[in-house]
Amino acid sequence: MSDSTAPKPPHYLDELNDVQRQAAENTEGPVLVIAGPGSGKTRVLTYRIAHLIEKGVAPWEILALTFTNKSAREMKDRIAKVVGKKASNIWAGTFHSLFARILRVEAKHIGYPSNFTIYDTDDTKSLINQIIKEMNLDKKVYQANAIKNRISSAKSSLITPKLYAQNAELLTQDKQAKMPLVSKIYTAYVARCKKAGAMDFDDLLFRLFELLQNHPEVVRKYRQKFKYVLVDEFQDTNTLQYAIVKKLVMYPKSPRNICVVGDDAQSIYAFRGATIQNILDFERDFADYGIQTFKLEQNYRSTEHIVQAANAVISHNRRQIQKNIWSHKGVGQKIKIIREMDDTGEGRRVADTILEQKSRYHLMNQEIAILYRTNAQSRIFEEYLRKFNLAYRVYGGLSFYQRREVKDLVAYLRMVVNPNDEEAFRRSINQPKRGIGNTSIEKVVALANARGISLFEALKHVALPNRTRHSADGYLDMITKARAKADTANAYELAESIARKSGLSTMLSNDTSIEGMARLENFSALLDGIKSFVDEDTLIDTDTLPDKTLASYLQNIALLTDFDSNEEKNNTDVITLMSVHAAKGLEYKSVFVVGLEEKLFPSWMSMDSADGMDEERRLFYVAITRAEQFLTLSYCNTRYRYGKMVMNEPSRFLTEVPAGAVENTSYSRRSEKSEYDPLERQRAKVTGITPIRKRGTAKFTKPKMDPSKFKPNLPSEIEVGQQVMHLKFGEGRITKVDGGAGNRIATIHFSDLAQPEKRIMLKFAKLQVLD
DNA sequence: ATAGCAGTAGGCCCT
DNA sequence: CTACTGCTAT
Numbered sequence A: 001m002s003d004s005t006a007p008k009p010p011h012y013l014d015e016l017n018d019v020q021r022q023a024a025e026n027t028e029g030p031v032l033v034i035a036g037p038g039s040g041k042t043r044v045l046t047y048r049i050a051h052l053i054e055k056g057v058a059p060w061e062i063l064a065l066t067f068t069n070k071s072a073r074e075m076k077d078r079i080a081k082v083v084g085k086k087a088s089n090i091w092a093g094t095f096h097s098l099f100a101r102i103l104r105v106e107a108k109h110i111g112y113p114s115n116f117t118i119y120d121t122d123d124t125k126s127l128i129n130q131i132i133k134e135m136n137l138d139k140k141v142y143q144a145n146a147i148k149n150r151i152s153s154a155k156s157s158l159i160t161p162k163l164y165a166q167n168a169e170l171l172t173q174d175k176q177a178k179m180p181l182v183s184k185i186y187t188a189y190v191a192r193c194k195k196a197g198a199m200d201f202d203d204l205l206f207r208l209f210e211l212l213q214n215h216p217e218v219v220r221k222y223r224q225k226f227k228y229v230l231v232d233e234f235q236d237t238n239t240l241q242y243a244i245v246k247k248l249v250m251y252p253k254s255p256r257n258i259c260v261v262g263d264d265a266q267s268i269y270a271f272r273g274a275t276i277q278n279i280l281d282f283e284r285d286f287a288d289y290g291i292q293t294f295k296l297e298q299n300y301r302s303t304e305h306i307v308q309a310a311n312a313v314i315s316h317n318r319r320q321i322q323k324n325i326w327s328h329k330g331v332g333q334k335i336k337i338i339r340e341m342d343d344t345g346e347g348r349r350v351a352d353t354i355l356e357q358k359s360r361y362h363l364m365n366q367e368i369a370i371l372y373r374t375n376a377q378s379r380i381f382e383e384y385l386r387k388f389n390l391a392y393r394v395y396g397g398l399s400f401y402q403r404r405e406v407k408d409l410v411a412y413l414r415m416v417v418n419p420n421d422e423e424a425f426r427r428s429i430n431q432p433k434r435g436i437g438n439t440s441i442e443k444v445v446a447l448a449n450a451r452g453i454s455l456f457e458a459l460k461h462v463a464l465p466n467r468t469r470h471s472a473d474g475y476l477d478m479i480t481k482a483r484a485k486a487d488t489a490n491a492y493e494l495a496e497s498i499a500r501k502s503g504l505s506t507m508l509s510n511d512t513s514i515e516g517m518a519r520l521e522n523f524s525a526l527l528d529g530i531k532s533f534v535d536e537d538t539l540i541d542t543d544t545l546p547d548k549t550l551a552s553y554l555q556n557i558a559l560l561t562d563f564d565s566n567e568e569k570n571n572t573d574v575i576t577l578m579s580v581h582a583a584k585g586l587e588y589k590s591v592f593v594v595g596l597e598e599k600l601f602p603s604w605m606s607m608d609s610a611d612g613m614d615e616e617r618r619l620f621y622v623a624i625t626r627a628e629q630f631l632t633l634s635y636c637n638t639r640y641r642y643g644k645m646v647m648n649e650p651s652r653f654l655t656e657v658p659a660g661a662v663e664n665t666s667y668s669r670r671s672e673k674s675e676y677d678p679l680e681r682q683r684a685k686v687t688g689i690t691p692i693r694k695r696g697t698a699k700f701t702k703p704k705m706d707p708s709k710f711k712p713n714l715p716s717e718i719e720v721g722q723q724v725m726h727l728k729f730g731e732g733r734i735t736k737v738d739g740g741a742g743n744r745i746a747t748i749h750f751s752d753l754a755q756p757e758k759r760i761m762l763k764f765a766k767l768q769v770l771d
Numbered sequence B: 001a002t003a004g005c006a007g008t009a010g011g012c013c014c015t
Numbered sequence C: 001c002t003a004c005t006g007c008t009a010t
Helices: A018-025 A043-055 A069-084 A083-087 A095-110 A122-136 A146-156 A161-166 A168-176 A181-196 A202-215 A216-225 A239-249 A277-285 A302-315 A345-361 A375-387 A404-417 A421-429 A438-451 A455-461 A466-487 A489-502 A504-510 A516-537 A550-558 A610-624 A652-656 A678-687
Strands: A031-035 A062-066 A091-094 A118-121 A198-200 A228-231 A258-262 A292-296 A336-343 A368-372 A392-394 A575-580 A588-592 A627-641 A643-648 A724-728 A730-738 A745-749 A759-760 A767-771
Touching: A018 A043, A018 A292, A018 A489, A031 A043, A031 A277, A043 A069, A043 A216, A043 A228, A043 A258, A062 A069, A062 A095, A069 A083, A069 A091, A091 A095, A095 A202, A095 A239, A095 A550, A118 A122, A118 A202, A118 A550, A122 A146, A122 A181, A122 A198, A122 A336, A122 A421, A146 A181, A146 A202, A146 A239, A146 A730, A161 A168, A161 A455, A168 A181, A168 A730, A181 A504, A198 A202, A198 A588, A202 A216, A202 A239, A216 A239, A228 A575, A239 A277, A302 A610, A302 A627, A302 A652, A336 A345, A345 A368, A345 A375, A345 A627, A375 A392, A375 A575, A404 A421, A404 A466, A404 A504, A404 A516, A404 A550, A421 A455, A438 A455, A455 A466, A466 A489, A489 A504, A489 A516, A489 A550, A504 A516, A516 A550, A588 A610, A610 A627, A610 A652, A610 A745
Parallel strands: A031 A258, A031 A292, A062 A091, A062 A228, A118 A198, A228 A258, A336 A627, A368 A575, A368 A588, A392 A575, A588 A627
Antiparallel strands: A627 A643, A724 A730, A724 A767, A730 A745, A745 A759
């Protein structure tokens, strides 16, 4: 959308079409913006905020809630282009991060420490399993995942453990699922989180709601503060999120300056409790206060065949807000449909088509995306892209912060900040092994439960055999000493010293396998991350954070996803592989939507209900509307699932794409023989495509050199001026070495990177000197 | 009492 | 394809 080429930028409102402009200028009172795909929604939001600021509204009086850190950052950057630096004072961020920020300030009102820990899904599951075990229940019957979902949706519907226990409907459901004690587990879970000083993701919303509900002086404060509230992706908010927003803007004499932007057709998070009912409720709730509705219907992203296909597909859904999405970008290319015999063929054919498109239309890698329903589908595409020497990056799957080695160190850091953190205790107490096994931990748990104290406290007093006592004391001493420094010391020094004293660094350094080296890489990348948190601001959004202590570092990373990380990935020319969910809000010149088969897309989980099917169709709608010029849909007859070959029908969604928008070479003309040539298959076998995704290996496509040939030099051998090789960053030159003897830090210039300067701790990073 | 190993069962959607 | 379980050696 860079059609404005005037030398002097015109007044910013001139860059908007009529409807967009009205949506941006009508700043007072409740506003609902229904925004089709590619209709300039972000543009409206940013100009609206810019307009508010130009009119004299203070940036900190504006609350803009988004779903991802990325879109918050983008929005701020774009606002800054109009109003300058003060844009950074806007309260723009995700629901979770902004609410965590408020909760830290107001924690005392709800009996939480302001250093509260945020439990991620793994912590949550592990705690639930723990409770199940303590209650002597069969974990095959009581599945942690299912229970987590029950608890999560209870919280999202504002149902406390108490209300749950009184809710006949929920109790009946649990009985039918043969899990009558879910209510008890829920109660125990909430108590344990509280005791541990921990909140899970839902708590960040739930506790904030409680806070606003029960503390009039607090709610008054924030109502006064936030004079204008904006919500992006409103179709993906759940009941609880909307309840919080209402708390902030609905009160006597409120100006009700609330603007929500969304598209019912792109609602794809119902499985997490999101409901488009919120849009309908919004219209009802604010009907008496002069609600204004604007529909953005012009699609600036895609050519007409694509828009036409999208409209046709979505019209199969039952209810929707009426709108007429149109494009004036010309008819463009027709949609290509690829059919293959099996998933391997699909992988090869997609990679082939990419090569063809690249040469014919001069596409860059970064203009291409492969979108799939489930992350597990990525493997085959990775294999072929690699084989064809096409650079790619996979989003999703195991994120950096979920890696074992990263979580281990983070667990120690969490203990330093909040010693009551039960999950961090369990993870750190015997990692690396220090001879405190299950039996000892059982004793600790027993004592903690008996006296109602934390595990950490219990460890101090529990009776243990001498040897075990000794290592326990070592652990306690380490955490206690670090805690003493936690408020004053720089987060990086603290983390680095813990990494050393815990024995984690030594343990990882001693592992010389390739996976081990990759783990060490990740481990030092974490330390590097903490370092840049401390001295630069590049890593994270400091505006949403009050300070730079270890506590706020942890708070921040708990809410980061794979998407938000720092690396140079945004600037490198790579093909994007991601799930359709992850692709929401993004756009690419050429998009491949793959695996279009019944039971896969639409997913088998959703096929038994009409609501589920509608959601799958919206998901498909989101997928195809990511494409600007080229859209390719693919499916195959058989594929491996759970290690077994299964037959698939083509997805019903394919039949919903109008024939007029589809290239007619596609369905059946291409001879199946050539695609299923046994010789060709045999050849593929012989070429031996080896799987490249191993657990714990770095995520980048191409290692800069063959890891098996990589021979790192000793840290002491590294000098200024040397040309060195780093497994992930490639070749670079040492420009500076500083730090003390045992802790030398090299500044290295990697000219291939977008941000070439890296500071790397020599004791962790492995570097090979090149001659 | 702990830790490493090996074999088995169960599970893998999306945040 | 991995996360538990149970066994055995220390």
